[in-house]
Structures are given as C-alpha cells and as structure tokens.
Amino acid sequence: MSGANPDLSRRNFLKGSGALVIGIGLGACATGDQPVPAIVNASADPGPTFEPNAFVRIASDDTVTLVSKHMEMGQGPYTGLATLVAEELDADWAQMRAEAAPADDARFGNLLFRGIQGTGGSTAIRNSYMQMRTAGAAARQMLVEAAAESWGVPTSEIDVAKGRVTHARSGRETGFGALVEAAAKRPVPESPTLKDPADFVLIGHELPRIDTVDKTTGAAKFTIDQFREDMLVVMIERPPAFGAKVASFDATEALAVPGVVDVREVPQGVAVYADETWSALQGRRALRVEWDDAEAETRSSATIKATFRDAVQRPGLVASEQGDVETGLAEAAGRDDVVTAEAEFTFPFLAHAMMEPLDGLIENDPENPGGVLVTNGSQGPGRERPHLAQELGLPQEQVRFDVQMAGGSFGRRSTFDAHFVHELGATFKAQPGAPADRRPIKLQWTREDDIRGGYYRPIVAHRVRGAMDRSGALVGWDQTIAAQDFVGRTGEVVTSVVEGASNLAYTTPNLRVSQHLLKTGVPVLWWRSVGHTHTGFAVEVFIDRLLEATGQDPVEGRLALLADRPRHRGVLERAAELANWGRKPAGGTAFGVAVHESFGSFVAQIAEIEIATVPVERPKVRRVWCAVDCGVPVNPNVIRAQMEGGIGFGLGAALYSELHLDEGGRPRESNFDRYQNLRIADMPEVEVSIIRSSEAPTGVGEPGVPPIAPAVANAWRRLTGKAVDTLPFVREA
Amino acid sequence: MGSNPTTPTTTPTTGLLTACEPETEYMKMKLRVNGRDHELDVPADMPLLWVLRDRLRLTGTKFGCGIAQCGACTVHVNGRAQRACVTPVAAVEGQDVRTIEGVEGETAEAVQGAWVALDVPQCGYCQSGQVMSAISLLEAKADPSDEEIENAMSGNLCRCNCYARIRQAVRDAAETKEATS
Numbered sequence: 001m002s003g004a005n006p007d008l009s010r011r012n013f014l015k016g017s018g019a020l021v022i023g024i025g026l027g028a029c030a031t032g033d034q035p036v037p038a039i040v041n042a043s044a045d046p047g048p049t050f051e052p053n054a055f056v057r058i059a060s061d062d063t064v065t066l067v068s069k070h071m072e073m074g075q076g077p078y079t080g081l082a083t084l085v086a087e088e089l090d091a092d093w094a095q096m097r098a099e100a101a102p103a104d105d106a107r108f109g110n111l112l113f114r115g116i117q118g119t120g121g122s123t124a125i126r127n128s129y130m131q132m133r134t135a136g137a138a139a140r141q142m143l144v145e146a147a148a149e150s151w152g153v154p155t156s157e158i159d160v161a162k163g164r165v166t167h168a169r170s171g172r173e174t175g176f177g178a179l180v181e182a183a184a185k186r187p188v189p190e191s192p193t194l195k196d197p198a199d200f201v202l203i204g205h206e207l208p209r210i211d212t213v214d215k216t217t218g219a220a221k222f223t224i225d226q227f228r229e230d231m232l233v234v235m236i237e238r239p240p241a242f243g244a245k246v247a248s249f250d251a252t253e254a255l256a257v258p259g260v261v262d263v264r265e266v267p268q269g270v271a272v273y274a275d276e277t278w279s280a281l282q283g284r285r286a287l288r289v290e291w292d293d294a295e296a297e298t299r300s301s302a303t304i305k306a307t308f309r310d311a312v313q314r315p316g317l318v319a320s321e322q323g324d325v326e327t328g329l330a331e332a333a334g335r336d337d338v339v340t341a342e343a344e345f346t347f348p349f350l351a352h353a354m355m356e357p358l359d360g361l362i363e364n365d366p367e368n369p370g371g372v373l374v375t376n377g378s379q380g381p382g383r384e385r386p387h388l389a390q391e392l393g394l395p396q397e398q399v400r401f402d403v404q405m406a407g408g409s410f411g412r413r414s415t416f417d418a419h420f421v422h423e424l425g426a427t428f429k430a431q432p433g434a435p436a437d438r439r440p441i442k443l444q445w446t447r448e449d450d451i452r453g454g455y456y457r458p459i460v461a462h463r464v465r466g467a468m469d470r471s472g473a474l475v476g477w478d479q480t481i482a483a484q485d486f487v488g489r490t491g492e493v494v495t496s497v498v499e500g501a502s503n504l505a506y507t508t509p510n511l512r513v514s515q516h517l518l519k520t521g522v523p524v525l526w527w528r529s530v531g532h533t534h535t536g537f538a539v540e541v542f543i544d545r546l547l548e549a550t551g552q553d554p555v556e557g558r559l560a561l562l563a564d565r566p567r568h569r570g571v572l573e574r575a576a577e578l579a580n581w582g583r584k585p586a587g588g589t590a591f592g593v594a595v596h597e598s599f600g601s602f603v604a605q606i607a608e609i610e611i612a613t614v615p616v617e618r619p620k621v622r623r624v625w626c627a628v629d630c631g632v633p634v635n636p637n638v639i640r641a642q643m644e645g646g647i648g649f650g651l652g653a654a655l656y657s658e659l660h661l662d663e664g665g666r667p668r669e670s671n672f673d674r675y676q677n678l679r680i681a682d683m684p685e686v687e688v689s690i691i692r693s694s695e696a697p698t699g700v701g702e703p704g705v706p707p708i709a710p711a712v713a714n715a716w717r718r719l720t721g722k723a724v725d726t727l728p729f730v731r732e733a
Numbered sequence: 734m735g736s737n738p739t740t741p742t743t744t745p746t747t748g749l750l751t752a753c754e755p756e757t758e759y760m761k762m763k764l765r766v767n768g769r770d771h772e773l774d775v776p777a778d779m780p781l782l783w784v785l786r787d788r789l790r791l792t793g794t795k796f797g798c799g800i801a802q803c804g805a806c807t808v809h810v811n812g813r814a815q816r817a818c819v820t821p822v823a824a825v826e827g828q829d830v831r832t833i834e835g836v837e838g839e840t841a842e843a844v845q846g847a848w849v850a851l852d853v854p855q856c857g858y859c860q861s862g863q864v865m866s867a868i869s870l871l872e873a874k875a876d877p878s879d880e881e882i883e884n885a886m887s888g889n890l891c892r893c894n895c896y897a898r899i900r901q902a903v904r905d906a907a908e909t910k911e912a913t914s
C-alpha cells in the first residue's frame with residue numbers, strides 16, 4: 001500500500017481537516033478515581049460537542065480525545081497518534097482518550113494514500129507524525145491564548161505541562177476543561193510552533209497503551225459486540241469453489257428452523273436472516289444449495305504452484321537491472337574463485353485468520369433519514385464508502401461509517417473490491433418491503449467462511465541464480481518471481497510483487513529482478529508485509545547460502561555487502577551485539593540471521609534454534625534477538641510489541657500455515673484445527689532493541705515479519721545441512 | 734479461470750457445519766452467570782457462547798472458531814476453564830458460570846494487573862479468553878512451571894502473537910499472588 005510522495009509541508013496538515021476543533025463536552029464525568037488513558041466508550045458519550053469531527057476534542061471534564069483517522073486493529077495507532085497530540089499539547093497521558101474517526105476523506109484521508117482514508121502499509125505514524133503534532137500544538141496555542149485573555153497576561157508568560165495551564169507570576173492555574181469555551185473562539189493557527197525533539201516528554205518515552213485496560217477486562221467493544229433492537233443476524237452460504245454460482249436452492253428446512261425469518265439469494269450466495277446467531281447458523285446448515293461450477297477455479301493449489309514454478313524457469317518482465325547479469329553469471333561459471341548457486345522457492349496460499357472474523361452492522365441511519373449507517377472495523381473507509389453507496393444506489397454523502405476497533409486484520413479488512421460492504425449492501429437491500437422498513441442487519445462470517453473465503457496471500461514462486469567470489473563479493477544476482485497481482489494486472493511491473501528484491505540492498509555489479517504475473521480464479525490480497533513475505537525470505541536465504549559456500553560469516557559477510565546501507569548495517573550490528581554474535585552455539589543449536597527493509601523500516605533478527613520432533617522434525621526457536629530502526633521511535637513499548645508479534649506471526653506461518661485447494665478447487669482447511677498457526681509453546685523469548693534515530697518515523701506493524709522465516713531457515717540449514725526451499729516447514733502432502 | 738471441463742458442474746452442499754441435525758426443542762431453564770440467575774427459553778443445544786452474547790449481552794466472551802480450537806470463548810464453569818462455543822447451555826444448568834465481566838478475587842486481580850502492567854493486548858479480541866485461562870490455571874496451580882503455563886494456555890490462539898507477554902504476565906501474576914498471600 002505505497003502511495004505518492006506526501007506533501008509534508010506543515011501548512012497543509014490541517015487543511016481540509018475542518019480545521020482543528022476544540023469541542024465543548026457537556027455533562028461528561030470521570031469514569032473512576034484513578035484516571036487512566038482509555039478508549040472512548042460510545043455509551044459514555046459526553047453529549048453535545050462544539051464540532052465533533054477533527055483530530056482533537058477537549059471536553060469540559062479535562063479529557064482530551066484523539067479522533068483517530070487510523071483504525072485500531074492491534075498495531076497501536078490510538079496510542080501512537082494520541083502520543084503525538086499529547087506531546088505538543090502538553091497533556092497528561094492519563095487524560096488522553098481515543099476514538100475512531102468516521103469515514104471522510106476530506107478530513108481523515110491518509111496523506112500517503114493520495115488522500116484516501118485508510119490504514120495499512122505501516123503508514124499510521126509515518127503520515128501522522130507532523131499532522132498530529134501540529135494538531136496538538138494548535139490546540140495548545142488556542143488554550144494558551146484563552147488563558148492569557150481571561151487572566152489578562154501575555155501569552156509568553158503562560159506555561160503548559162501535564163495538562164495544567166499556569167501563570168507563575170500570578171500563581172494562576174487551571175486545567176484544559178475550564179478553557180474550552182474560550183479556546184474554541186480563538187482563530188485556528190495554521191503553523192503553530194512545534195517542540196524541539198530534545199524537549200519531548202512523551203514521544204520516545206515509555207507509555208502504557210491507551211486501550212489495554214478495556215482489552216483486559218472484556219469491556220472493549222468490537223463490531224461483533226454491536227446489537228440493535230430488531231436486528232437480524234445474517235449468514236451467507238457461500239460457493240464451495242471460487243467463482244461457483246448458485247444453480248438452485250431449497251430453503252424449506254432452513255425456514256423451518258425456529259428464529260429463521262427469511263432466506264434470500266444474493267450475488268454472494270444464499271443469505272439466511274435470523275433473529276440471533278445460533279438460529280442463523282442452524283438455518284444455514286439446513287439449506288440445500290446446488291452450485292454451478294462452470295466459471296469456477298477448479299485447479300488444486302498443487303497444480304497452481306506447478307504453473308508458477310514453471311513460469312520462473314525463464315526471465316520475466318524486468319523490474320530492476322544493472323550491469324549484464326547473463327554475461328556476468330556465464331563468466332563466473334568458469335572461474336575457480338567464484339561460487340555459483342541456484343535455488344527455487346515456493347510459497348503457499350495463506351489466510352489472514354484474524355481472530356475476529358469479518359462482520360458488519362448496517363441499518364437505516366437513525367440520524368439521517370434516507371441514509372444508511374455502517375458500524376464495522378473498516379480498514380479502508382475511503383474506498384468502501386463509494387462502493388457501498390453504489391451498491392445501494394445512494395449518493396456517497398448518504399453513507400456513514402462508524403468505524404470500530406477490529407480484532408486483527410493483517411491486511412484482510414482492506415480489499416480493493418470492497419467485497420464485504422457489497423455483501424452488507426446486498427443482504428440489506430434484499431429484505432422485502434420498503435427501504436425505510438429494512439431491519440438492521442449484522443452480517444457475520446464464521447471461521448469457516450474466513451478460512452475458505454479467499455483473499456489469500458497468493459502462491460508465489462522464485463528462482464534465484466547468483467555468484468559470489470571467495471572474498472564475499474557478489475558477482476551477479478538474477479531473481480525471477482511469479483505471483484498473482486491483487487487486482488489481476490499482468491502486463492506491468494507491480495511493486496507489491498517485487499518489493500524487497502528489486503531494491504536488493506546487497507552490492508552487486510550485475511543484477512536482474514524480473515516478474516511474471518499469472519492469473520487464477522482465487523481472490524488474493526496483501527498479507528502483513530505484502531511482497532516482503534516472500535522476497536525477504538528468498539533474498540535472505542539465498543545470500544546466506546552464498547556466504548556459507550564462500551566461507552563468509554553470516555553477519556560479517558552481510559555487513560561487507562552493505563557498505564553503503566548504514567541503516568541495514570545499524571540494525572544488523574545491534575542484533576549481533578544483543579545475540580553476543582561470534583560465540584559458539586550450544587550443542588544441538590544453531591544461529592540464523594536475516595536483515596530486511598520494508599515500509600521504510602529496517603529490522604535484523606537472529607534466531608537461536610534447536611530440533612523439535614513433534615509433529616515432525618522441524619525447528620524449535622528458543623530465542624530471537626531483534627533490532628529495529630524505524631526513525632524517531634514514538635512509542636518504544638508499541639514498537640517492541642509489534643516486533644514480538646511480527647516474529648510470532650511470521651514464525652507461525654513459516655512453520656505451519658498453508659491453505660490447500662484440493663482437486664475441484666475446494667479449500668481443504670476450514671478452521672483452526674487444520675489451518676495451523678503459532679501457539680504459545682512455540683513462541684520464542686524475544687529481545688528487542690530500538691535504534692535511537694532522528695530520521696522521520698516509519699511504521700512497525702509489518703516490518704517485524706519478513707526476517708524471522710529466513711533467519712530460522714538459515715539456522716536450520718546450518719544445524720541440519722538441509723536447505724529450506726518451500727514453506728511451511730511442516731507440510732501435508 | 735482454469736475451469737476443468739471434466740468436472741461436474743453442479744455440486745450439492747448442505748451448509749458448512751456438519752454436526753448433527755438441528756435440535757429445535759426449546760427449554761425453559763435457569764442459568765446462573767456471574768452470581769445472577771437468568772430465566773431462559775432457549776434451544777437446549779444452543780451453545781453457552783451464544784446465550785451469553787446474544788441473550789445476556791455479556792460480550793466480553795468472544796466467538797473465534799466455534800469448534801473449541803481458539804479459546805476466545807473461554808469462561809469458567811465451577812471455576813474451571815471451559816470453551817463456551819461447544820458447551821450446550823443445557824449442560825450448565827445449575828452450574829456456576831463466570832465470564833470475564835464477573836471475575837473477581839485475588840487471582841483475577843493478579844492476572845489482570847499483570848496483563849495491564851505488561852501491556853499484553855494488541856487487538857485485544859482473544860484477551861478475555863486468555864485472561865480466563867490464566868486465572869483458571871493459577872487457581873489450580875499457584876506456581877506453574879513454564880511448561881505448565883504453555884500447556885494451560887496452548888488452547889488460546891492469539892493471532893497478534895502476544896504470546897511472549899502472555900507467558901511473562903502469567904509468571905508475574907503467579908509471583909504477585911504468592912507475595913500477597
């Protein structure tokens with residue numbers, strides 16, 4: 001999800017954002033004796049506010065609410081963006097709150113997605129750093145001006161710290177809440193003064209996450225927790241193979257299930273409408289549907305993989321090239337002081353399998369007759385809003401989104417075709433009767449819908465040929481990638497396929513990275529770290545083989561090839577330091593290394609592994625040492641958490657995850673019994689070190705994922721002599 | 734689209750769930766949850782999960798898989814961790830059901846305190862289940878080994894992979910509990 005270079009001039013940050021708004025919250029009350037940062041609970045809404053839609057809202061009870069243009073799915077933007085606001089506002093962390101912004105590109109567009117509102121590509125901090133700081137600084141200036149006016153003192157004599165506004169000479173002091181009415185009347189400063197980073201008291205410091213307490217007590221609300229009076233729960237019986245269509249169906253038995261009120265055919269399958277979840281499940285089970293496979297993808301995943309592997313036997317469309325790789329490799333083959341190597345790598349379909357399956361609630365908008373309101377964890381409201389409007393034949397302005405926290409996503413909730421809101425719209429409008437009489441609908445996917453539902457990380461094949469001389473210098477690198485584009489393109493170089501390879505960090509005189517785009521009938525999608533999920537593996541495993549074959553140390557050898565890549569070197573050196581690199585591994589163990597840049601952040605990981613034998617012989621990872629350089633580290637605590645989680649996420653997929661299509665194109669796995677992920681016993685101890693940096697901050701949601709699989713594969717090869725060419729490690733036939 | 738002409742073009746399905754035929758008999762029953770009695774009129778085979786969520790609106794208990802493979806729906810029945818998604822409500826009539834909303838006492842405080850201190854949750858969706866499993870473990874075993882922690886928590890998936898902090902939080906909670914008792 002990369003975008004055009006953002007206009008990072010500060011002047012633009014508040015433009016189109018409805019300006020900065022200081023809201024006046026009436027009747028708000030503290031939720032307890034000990035103020036803690038928290039997410040805003042809709043039921044505890046402070047009532048009328050001056051103007052609710054901007055980045056910052058300050059209420060008369062002193063609470064400061066970040067209106068987050070980025071959706072919270074675990075990666076921490078509520079905490080991160082609130083930190084940026086609080087820093088420049090000089091708020092106390094305990095008075096901070098966070099809530100989701102509604103869908104509105106004009107105010108909440110992602111500066112890195114050409115102004116379209118959405119979350120992904122590890123962009124939340126990167127595109128918010130200056131914008132949210134500016135928002136906080138503007139609010140601070142307005143509060144200071146309000147205090148100065150009311151106290152009859154110059155603004156220059158007023159201090160703000162930890163949520164208190166003070167005038168030392170007169171001994172006056174107040175909180176933000178008492179100033180909101182006066183502050184709201186002040187003009188919004190366009191270019192408020194920002195702090196010198198040396199003066200930061202929150203950015204770069206240890207802060208608790210803003211949403212932890214609610215997520216520990218069960219109080220945090222997700223889409224699935226939304227209910228409406230008169231609401232129907234809807235489930236759709238979906239095609240057994242991708243592209244199959246309903247031929248006919250018999251709803252007699254389904255309609256006999258108590259609680260089932262209706263069954264309707266929709267473009268996505270056959271929808272069962274019921275008064276509660278269990279009835280919907282039972283009703284769907286009782287449906288009888290005949291499917292037409294004429295247009296379905298009926299190939300097995302094994303067949304598709306073979307097609308992709310066949311494609312990489314010859315070079316494809318060139319994504320990047322330097323020197324003359326054919327000549328370079330041909331010459332190298334005749335030299336005694338050069339080692340040549342070749343490898344093929346294959347990667348399976350992967351489901352995202354976030355804990356909260358797709359779900360959404362749609363209803364006639366209680367606040368806007370004729371409009372509809374969607375309540376769900378929309379990752380890309382900027383894209384979904386026009387799609388839903390089109391599905392319902394409404395102008396876009398008549399579609400409102402109340403964005404919820406999501407129980408994970410890993411890319412799944414951000415789709416190009418916005419298929420989920422089309423389903424929501426289709427099931428909503430398929431209700432009989434007048435539009436005004438439509439009942440609210442909660443459309444709920446089950447785990448089976450999720451695992452069998454497509455939008456997988458595509459099958460990918462790589463072929464790499466390379467040569468390295470005995471001093472450890474690369475002579476040539478030729479990498480061919482076959483993948484499926486998310487939107488079906490075939491005739492162009494696609495960044496999300498070649499990223500992480502086409503920009504090879506290692507110095508080589510001859511380079512070619514080329515790409516084949518193949519089509520299948522299986523919908524595919526980005527999956528946490530996108531192209532780097534496979535390019536990071538192929539590059540880091542292949543370089544490690546060349547280094548081993550030429551007798552180079554995996555760390556020293558990499559560093560020598562990264563002479564002009566200081567940030568790669570920085571994280572690799574730091575990880576080596578953490579791991580006490582150079583010591584002999586204990587008996588039965590080995591170390592493996594990988595370093596990779598993705599989404600502008602740099603991560604090195606060193607894994608210590610041993611051999612496990614259950615369920616088959618495979619690596620067991622004991623420890624991982626991780627160094628990350630993401631520019632200015634805004635929330636070290638969140639950064640560490642994302643590295644830890646990214647390591648577990650990448651490791652689980654590398655060890656266990658594969659979605660098979662059997663003959664006929666039927667997904668073999670349907671739930672967590674067979675679609676395996678990491679469980680706690682396989683989670684290594686992780687130590688994370690963050691590089692202190694003054695570079696502009698970049699994201700951490702994805703960059704922790706790519707290095708772990710190659711680090712483990714490299715350790716496995718060194719321990720067992722077995723090269724790893726195919727993921728996952730543990731495979732069914 | 735790669736369709737194979739030799740494949741039959743229609744295939745019957747009868748829904749994704751393959752369990753027994755629906756049990757449509759409703760029963761009136763009394764369910765005790767978090768110390769309160771609730772009168773219910775429900776299908777006898779309706780899983781406790783959906784009674785808690787759809788009828789009692791105790792939404793801290795989450796749906797994740799429906800087949801006892803992820804632990805997001807973990808509740809306590811008579812103090813022991815149990816997966817509500819595969820527990821027919823009729824089976825817990827007269828039992829003491831406790832959800833994340835109703836946990837209390839020394840162990841719960843130690844576990845939730847450790848969770849907060851370490852900032853364990855990311856997306857948070859699985860965390861009610863994680864906390865319930867951890868409380869159940871520490872009620873049964875005050876000083877679990879790492880292996881015992883892993884065994885007790887292995888039924889609880891976390892796709893954000895917060896496992897390193899979960900493991901540490903359970904260790905810390907055990908220590909806190911020991912120090913205060």
